[in-house]
Amino acid sequence: xxxxxxxxxxxxxxxxxxxxxxxxxxxxxxxxxxxxxxxxxxxxxxxxxxxxxxxxxxxxxxxxxxxxxxxxxxxxxxxxxxxxxxxxxxxxxxxxxxxxxxxxxxxxxxxxxxxxxxxxxxxxxxxxxxxxxxxxxxxxxxxxxxxxxxxxxxxxxxxxxxxxxxxxxxxxxxxxxxxxxxxxxxxxxxxxxxxxxxxxxxxxxxxxxxxxxxxxxxxxxxxxxxxxxxxxxxxxxxxxxxxxxxx
Amino acid sequence: xxxxxxxxxxxxxxxxxxxxxxxxxxxxxxxxxxxxxxxxxxxxxxxxxxxxxxxxxxxxxxxxxxxxxxxxxxxxxxxxxxxxxxxxxxxxxxxxxxxxxxxxxxxxxxxx
Amino acid sequence: xxxxxxxxxxxxxxxxxxxxxxxxxxxxxxxxxxxxxxxxxxxxxxxxxxxxxxxxxxxxxxxxxxxxxxxxxxxxxxxxxxxxxxxxxxxxxxxxxxxxxxxxxxxxxxxxxxxxxxxxxxxxxxxx
Numbered sequence: 343x344x345x346x347x348x349x350x351x352x353x354x355x356x357x358x359x360x361x362x363x364x365x366x367x368x369x370x371x372x373x374x375x376x377x378x379x380x381x382x383x384x385x386x387x388x389x390x391x392x393x394x395x396x397x398x399x400x401x402x403x404x405x406x407x408x409x410x411x412x413x414x415x416x417x418x419x420x421x422x423x424x425x426x427x428x429x430x431x432x433x434x435x436x437x438x439x440x441x442x443x444x445x446x447x448x449x450x451x452x453x454x455x456x457x458x459x460x461x462x463x464x465x466x467x468x469x470x471x472x473x474x475x476x477x478x479x480x481x482x483x484x485x486x487x488x489x490x491x492x493x494x495x496x497x498x499x500x501x502x503x504x505x506x507x508x509x510x511x512x513x514x515x516x517x518x519x520x521x522x523x524x525x526x527x528x529x530x531x532x533x534x535x536x537x538x539x540x541x542x543x544x545x546x547x548x549x550x551x552x553x554x555x556x557x558x559x560x561x562x563x564x565x566x567x568x569x570x571x572x573x574x575x576x577x578x579x580x581x582x583x584x585x586x587x588x589x
Numbered sequence: 590x591x592x593x594x595x596x597x598x599x600x601x602x603x604x605x606x607x608x609x610x611x612x613x614x615x616x617x618x619x620x621x622x623x624x625x626x627x628x629x630x631x632x633x634x635x636x637x638x639x640x641x642x643x644x645x646x647x648x649x650x651x652x653x654x655x656x657x658x659x660x661x662x663x664x665x666x667x668x669x670x671x672x673x674x675x676x677x678x679x680x681x682x683x684x685x686x687x688x689x690x691x692x693x694x695x696x697x698x699x700x701x
Numbered sequence: 702x703x704x705x706x707x708x709x710x711x712x713x714x715x716x717x718x719x720x721x722x723x724x725x726x727x728x729x730x731x732x733x734x735x736x737x738x739x740x741x742x743x744x745x746x747x748x749x750x751x752x753x754x755x756x757x758x759x760x761x762x763x764x765x766x767x768x769x770x771x772x773x774x775x776x777x778x779x780x781x782x783x784x785x786x787x788x789x790x791x792x793x794x795x796x797x798x799x800x801x802x803x804x805x806x807x808x809x810x811x812x813x814x815x816x817x818x819x820x821x822x823x824x825x826x827x828x829x
Contacts, residue, residue: 356705412719439706447706457590480800502670502722505711540590545599548666549789550725568793572603575596609735610783610812615820617738617779619827620745621772625764629827633756636749639826653742660736667729672713690743697746 345371347422349380351392352433354440362440365389366429371422377432378406378417381444394444401558404492407499408444409433414499414556435499437508451495454511457537458519463530481526488521488566490559497553497563503546510546511537513553513563520566523573531573539574547571598662598684605659612652640701650698654691661687728785734778737771787812 346368354362367388369380378396385392396406399418406417411431422430438446497513498504504512519538523531537543547567554564580587623629639645665683669675716722741763748759762768790812791805 354707356707357703362707362709436709437711439708441704441706483802502715502725505715506669535592537590539592541593541595542590543593545593545595548670548729550722551789552721552725554792555721562792565792565795568789569795571599572793574592575600575603578592578594578596579600606782606786609779610786611816611819612823613735613738613779614776614783614816615823616742617772617776618820619823620741620763621769621776623827623829624760625769629829631760631827633749633753635828636756640746640749649746653739653746656735657739657743660732660739663729663732664736667726667732670716670726670729690740694743694746697743697750700750701746 347371347380347425348429349377349384350429350431351381351384351444352440353392353443355391356442364431373423375422376418377408377410377415377420377422377430380422380430381417381432392444393442402492404494407435407494407496409436409499414496416494416496416558419558435495437498437501437504438495446495448495450508451493451498451512451515454515455493455518458511458515458522459530459534459537460515460518460522462522462525462528463533464527465529475527477526484526485521485524488517488524488561491517491521491561491563492559494558496556496558500552500556502550502552503548507542507546509542511540511543513547513567514561516544516547516570517561517563517566520570523570531577535574535577538570539577544570544574601655601658602662603659605655605657605662608652609656609659613656616652637701640698646698646701650691650694653694657687657690657694728781731778731782731785734775735782738775738779741772783816787816 347370348366348368350364350366352362353359353365367384369383369388372379376399378399381392381394381396385394394406394408394417396418397403398405401416401419404416407414408417409415409432410417410420411425411427414435417432432444434440434444434446438448438450441447491514493514495514501510501513503510516538519534522528523534523538539545544567547564549564549568551564554562557563619629620631624631640649661683665675665679668679668683673679716726745756745759748755763772787809791808794808796803796808
């Protein structure tokens with residue numbers, strides 16, 4: 343008899359259910375399968391109504407984030423062989439409303455992302471004849487790790503402050519703001535500060551560090567936020583001591 | 590959304606965290622182990638002499654006030670983590686206690 | 702098509718559900734004991750200002766059994782505060798020296814060295 347493993351999945355059909363409920367499926371155990379393969383097996387052979395997001399199946403698109411045994415993970419990055427228990431619990435990402443089954447509503451994140459102005463902001467008009475921005479490898483190194491975010495939202499699911507305050511701008515958005523603030527081509531730190539340095543920005547963070555623990559791309563949003571706290575505090579002191587200076 | 594004034598609370602919190610990390614353990618070791626065991630004797634004369642010196646006063650104030658503030662701010666944030674609403678009551682209890690303690694320390698130091 | 706997103710409630714016991722969050726709470730709890738000890742120090746300063754006999758009874762209180770027990774608990778948590786604080790510092794303060802990032806290990810080691818140095822200075826000042 344071939345080995346199987348049970349997946350206990352949180353289901354929710356908004357048209358029928360008043361509340362989410364668990365449903366268990368028995369799937370084949372394969373050494374090289376990830377949870378996403380198990381989900382695809384369920385959808386293909388056992389229950390076509392199961393809804394979930396996925397795309398690349400190689401941990402670069404950020405679509406398949408979900409809670410696997412209570413831990414935020416990419417389902418394409420969670421190998422069945424790493425789960426010794428016979429039952430693997432699969433739920434939608436924490437701290438987001440459930441749309442349907444394993445699909446969460448991520449509109450709030452999209453708003454938070456755009457609110458930090460994640461694009462190069464220049465302080466002067468540059469005619470095309472000036473040519474490209476020049477940037478040394480050292481200047482690139484300063485912000486490169488913060489460019490690696492795939493918007494998978496695992497950090498939002500892991501962050502307790504995201505759970506306690508839905509208005510918290512959150513790790514990924516703040517890490518992205520930091521990416522631009524550190525970019526030598528950018529002059530927009532002040533434009534971002536109204537959001538980034540607000541009470542719902544970096545100041546909601548208490549450096550739990552769970553965001554960086556679960557990040558599949560080693561972006562280290564926790565570091566980005568602490569560095570931003572220091573930068574924002576220095577800017578605050580500067581504004582205090584030189585009230586007339588340009589912000 | 591506007592830039593927050595949190596830095597006024599956070600900067601002394603951060604300073605207090607560093608001071609507490611570097612100095613508090615050895616202080617507790619002195620007052621909680623070395624003195625009770627008898628290895629060290631903290632006479633009124635010796636300590637008051639240190640506190641009499643204006644630089645000594647500043648050092649003592651810093652070593653006491655900054656960790657106190659650090660604890661107050663951190664406990665306020667932790668209260669929120671534990672489900673208490675981050676309202677006037679929690680803030681008054683945390684920062685209020687810190688102010689009282691720091692004021693008491695400052696007054697005591699001025700009197701020495 | 703009818704949308705009816707379901708919002709899951711966050712429980713007050715959220716931090717008990719995972720080792721990582723329990724560790725975070727213990728880390729934050731260290732500040733309570735730092736606060737307690739700082740209050741003891743404030744009391745000490747007040748007693749110092751009040752004179753010889755007030756100071757002597759303060760020292761007696763420090764040396765009493767409950768006094769020592771409380772301080773030992775504070776020492777445990779204060780040490781844990783130092784260890785966790787040093788571990789987190791490199792994330793907040795990335796340092797570049799001659800175009801190369803200074804490793805987190807190095808930054809942490811420098812903090813431990815400073816801790817030892819400061820402790821030595823305090824011990825000498827106290828008369829050891």
